[in-house]
Amino acid sequence: MDLQTLWFILISVLFVGFFILEGFDYGVGILLPFVAKNDTERRVAINTIGPHWDGNEVWLLTAGGAIFAAFPNWYATLFSGFYLALFLILIALIVRGVAFEFRSKLDDRRWRVWWDRGIVFGSAVPALLWGVAVANIARGVAIDGSMTFIGSFFDLLNPYALAGGLTTLLLFTLHGALFLSLKSGGVVQTRATAIAKRLVIPVALLVVVVVLVSAPQLLSRLTVFTVLALVIAVAGLGVALYHTLKSGRFGLAFAGTSAALAGAVLLLFAYLFPRVMPSSLGEAFDLTIYNASSSQYTLSVMSVIALTVVPIVLAYQAWTYWVFRKRLTDKSHLEY
Amino acid sequence: MEALDLARLQFGVTTVYHFFFVPLSLGLSIIIALMQTAYVRTNKEKYKQMAKFWGKLFLINFAMGVVTGIVQEFQFGMNWSEYSRFVGDIFGAPLAIEALVAFFIESTFLGVWIFGWDKLSRRAHLASIWLVAIAANISAFWILVANSFMQNPVGYTIAESGRAEMTDFFAVITNPNVLLQFPHVALGGLTTGAFFVVGISAYHLLRGTNNIEVFRTSARIGLIVGTVAVFGTMLAGHAQGQRMAETQPMKLAAAEGLWEDEDPAGLSMFQIGDEENRQSVFNIRIPSLLSFLSYNTPDGQVRGINSLQAEYEALYGPGDYVPPAIWLTYWSFRAMVGAGMLMFLLGLVGLVLVFTRRLETSRWFLRGLLAAILLPYLANTTGWLLTEVGRQPWIVQGIMRVESAVSPNVTVPMLWISLIGFTLVYGLLMVADLYLLQKFARAGVGGTATTPVLNVPENATLKGMY
Incomplete structure (x- = not known):
């Protein structure tokens, strides 16, 4: 396996981490008005992700940094091409992060209402736009011979991409509802569970529809990896469906949505490989792991560092989930 | 304005704004870790109160630094795509390493620190704030490795493709520029944290608020740390000036x-x-x-x-090849050096007053210390203006000019949208940030700073540190 392939895999792993981890905290943010009707309930919901959201977000930042280091042309084309979408995501993430830290600092209803709106906005917008971005990458966008995106923001808002956005939005919401079912108690838990039960079938149907619409493309690049990723995604959804509706074991249901998200990311990467951004203007203009990559020297230095550090990161982040494993209720010590 | 000017303005606005928050996070995290170490070793409640009080202010500030840092990670690709293509091989690596080895630790263990007061052993909890403080400073190191390549490119070659490629990773991370710039920035951060602590403590000494002992000790710690740190910052800065005469003579001439x-x-x-x-x-x-x-x-x-x-x-x-707005570089240099010298002087006088037990009765001096909170901010901002404006017209000294670095497909209207959007949101957040900081700084220890809860059910037993 060459280093470009290794980095392609590493970046897919970072995106899997990002979708699973930040996915549920986006979901909790989106669900805030639906699971919590008063300030204490809102605090319970927010505090379930309190110790984790910032660490989760670093998966995205690391993925961004890794793309820059390993595939500078991918980084340059993607971020300059999706400029306005990224701008919106950045504004959303800025407002959201500050909102978590600031909302409970003042005893003022209007202050908290506005920050709570910031949390909902800041969670829903990226949850939607990441799906739009990912679907556009899969579909191919107008990239010319100088690796520059020459389409417009509105080209990115095509029906297929919007369906992709709706899918991530609802998948993250479901994932968040299951997380709240696991981590909160009392009325927040009851409402989250009810929402998960109502959402799980429509979400599963939507995913099936998106996969069916994408089937011709997927079939044209069928490999053992795409099949495997698809199996993981579908099996994950099946597990989530069964445990949400039948057994009520939400830990397993949450594992199911996690697998579904992982499968979706892996499917995208397996489908793309070895391309990173196909061009809709012709195969000759595709960005691939080879024409977008850094030098062998940089890739090998970065490989040593990443392969050493990523397992350590996984270990201590896992440890924090163990430390804060307790269910939160309105009787818990709440920091945010 | 043209796209290039707007892109530069946006980079300037977002980066200067980001660096309002970074130095305080770098320095205050270390000071809080020291206070909490004193608590764990002596078991005195005073030190715990100190760590918690300064911790609250630290968290308000830290959040702002984190969220504005996200923009920095993406903005090179968004606005400077040609730059990213040209130097990504070298410049992307330290950014990725920063996220992997520092930012993960910082964010994860900050969560542990905030939420772990009652869940972890005291030593494990103390370790979490040290990890935050150390990782924050390591993070600064990697960012400065990237910046130093722009000031003094080393360890690279221009490949056949026309792109810069890394040939020596060790040379890149031991760039003579970063070996001076890192201590300068880290000590500048420590100075910022120390003068922040000193200024707010001075406010409470003037007011004679409850728990005065907390602020008496904080002022003492702050003055010692601040005076040493600002002196170290000046030494490193002087050495940087001498290097500038060698590697960036145009910047020195402009300054x-x-x-x-x-x-x-x-x-x-x-x-x-x-x-x-x-x-x-x-x-x-x-x-x-x-x-x-x-x-x-x-x-x-x-x-x-x-x-x-x-x-x-x-x-x-x-x-x-002359930097634009020479006056800006010239006066930035003087403001930075002037602010540094004034802080050093204030620190020395303050230490004399502390050791002769006259600090609390020197009311005018205490008022001066309160105002001196602004000095490190002035020095930090003008320092970067000098460094970055003085490097123009180069984006990488001697090998790439800034006008060939900008994204070709990002149009003027797009730039106006993002520039206005960032400026508006940043402006509003600054108001909220300053409002909260002054409110919590004034509230003192055991004041009204604990989190009040709205709609508390009668049987609730909520307690929170906010």
């Missing part, structure tokens, strides 16, 4: 408003320049001092802007 070569060169104290005709109109100078500062000897030639321009034209081809 000094030195138009012609001089030997020995005098140090300008106050100058009115004529940038159009590239000459000085009015100048008060101390003879030979610039030569002395540059070379440690009373003579030695310091290059002027006009002769460097002629030399660069011969070297790099026709073009303008």
Whole structure:
């Protein structure tokens, strides 16, 4: 396996981490008005992700940094091409992060209402736009011979991409509802569970529809990896469906949505490989792991560092989930 | 305005804004870790109160630094795609390493610290704030490795493809520029944290609030740390100036408003320049001092802007190699150095007053310390303006000019949208941030700073540190 392939895999792993981890905290943010009707309930919901959201977000930042280091042309084309979408995501993430830290600092209803709106906005917008971005990458966008995106923001808002956005939005919401079912108690838990039960079938149907619409493309690049990723995604959804509706074991249901998200990311990467951004203007203009990559020297230095550090990161982040494993209720010590 | 100007303005606005928050996070995290170490070792409640009080202010500030840092990670690709393509091989690596080895630790263990007061053993909890403090400073190191490549490119070659490629990772991370810049920035952060602590403690000493002992001790810690740190910052800065004479003479000439070569060169104290005709109109100078500062000897030639321009034209081809707005670089340098010296002086006087037990009765001096919270901010901001504006027109010194670095497909309307959007949101957040900081700073220890809860059910037993 060459280093470009290794980095392609590493970046897919970072995106899997990002979708699973930040996915549920986006979901909790989106669900805030639906699971919590008063300030204490809102605090319970927010505090379930309190110790984790910032660490989760670093998966995205690391993925961004890794793309820059390993595939500078991918980084340059993607971020300059999706400029306005990224701008919106950045504004959303800025407002959201500050909102978590600031909302409970003042005893003022209007202050908290506005920050709570910031949390909902800041969670829903990226949850939607990441799906739009990912679907556009899969579909191919107008990239010319100088690796520059020459389409417009509105080209990115095509029906297929919007369906992709709706899918991530609802998948993250479901994932968040299951997380709240696991981590909160009392009325927040009851409402989250009810929402998960109502959402799980429509979400599963939507995913099936998106996969069916994408089937011709997927079939044209069928490999053992795409099949495997698809199996993981579908099996994950099946597990989530069964445990949400039948057994009520939400830990397993949450594992199911996690697998579904992982499968979706892996499917995208397996489908793309070895391309990173196909061009809709012709195969000759595709960005691939080879024409977008850094030098062998940089890739090998970065490989040593990443392969050493990523397992350590996984270990201590896992440890924090163990430390804060307790269910939160309105009787818990709440920091945010 | 053209796309290039807007992209530069946006980078300037977002980066200067980001660096309002970063130095305080770098320095205050260390000071809090020291306070909490004192608590774990002595078991005195006072130190726990200190760690918690300064911790609250730290968290408000830290959140702002984190979220504005996200923009930095993506903005090179968004606005500077040609730059990213050209140097990604070298410049992307430290950014990715920063996220992997530092930012993950910082964010994860900050969550552990905030939420772990009652869930972890005292030692494990103490370790979490140390991890945050150390990782934050390591993170600064990697960012400065990237920045240093722009100031003084090393460890690379220009490949056949025309892109810069890394040839020596060790050379990149031991860039002589970063070996001075990192201590300068880290100690500058510590200075910022220390003067923040000193200023707010001075406010409480003036007011004579409850738990005065907390602020008495905080002021003492802050003055000791601050005086040592600002001195170290100045030493590193001086060494940086000497390097600048070697590697970026144009920046030094701009910072000094030195138009012609001089030997020995005098140090300008106050100058009115004529940038159009590239000459000085009015100048008060101390003879030979610039030569002395540059070379440690009373003579030695310091290059002027006009002769460097002629030399660069011969070297790099026709073009303008003079940084824009010389006045900005010139006055930024003076503001930074002036603020640094004033802080050092205040620190020394403050230490004398502490050790002669007169600090709390020196009311005018305490008021001065409160105002001095602004000094490190002035020095931090002007320091970066000097570093970055003085590097122009290069984006990477000597190998890439800023106008060839900008994204070709990001249009003027798109830039206006993002520039106005960031500025508006940043402006509103600054208001909220300052409001919260002053409210919690004033509230003191055991004041009204604990989190009040709205709609508390009767049986609830909520307690929170906010």
